[in-house]
Amino acid sequence: DTGVSQDPRHKITKRGQNVTFRCDPISEHNRLYWYRQTLGQGPEFLTYFQNEAQLEKSRLLSNRFSAERPKGSFSTLEIQRTEQGDSAMYLCASSAIIAGGLTRWYGYTFGSGTRLTVV
């Protein structure tokens, strides 16, 4: 499978617990993105990595959120002390950027997301 893989697909947790999601991007893609989508809304940017470096973070990414991409491969998104407002679909996407000369972008490939429900 050459798509973006996310695990788990669905997570139900109690308020106050910590949760961690995993994303495996397309292997040749050097950029990885995390977005959050609530019901009836479009995805909202959280953060992105180029290789292992986290280059940009949204103000939506509070101190309770942390993302990592060790060795520039898979990524994890951890939410500490979950709140009911964290309930959403967490989407991962990856893309390829050709460095040097003309930068080209061929579009994101999104995973199917992890649906988080905080009860």
Place this chain on the structure above:
Amino acid sequence: QKEVEQDPGPLSVPEGAIVSLNCTYSNSAFQYFMWYRQYSRKGPELLMYTYSSGNKEDGRFTAQVDKSSKYISLFIRDSQPSDSATYLCAMSSSGSARQLTFGSGTQLTVLP
């Protein structure tokens, strides 16, 4: 006010109809415009990608961008029941699209 506004619908059309989906935006720095399709319980998939103003056609899909009016459209010709999904517009000021700003999506149902 959101940077990108999109009519949420729902929009219901008979099979074979021409569908028009639209977004308006307020940030004049946006230069790259995309349309994504999202089926239920799936991630968005890229349909069309355009730069600056103009039209782009791909099969039954046509994307239009009017930067002077800050208005973008997606037309679907000969709509099919398999086109039933939520359509999201997305925009970026950067060609490498480090961060996309999405509309809230329009839910489309094509009736057989």
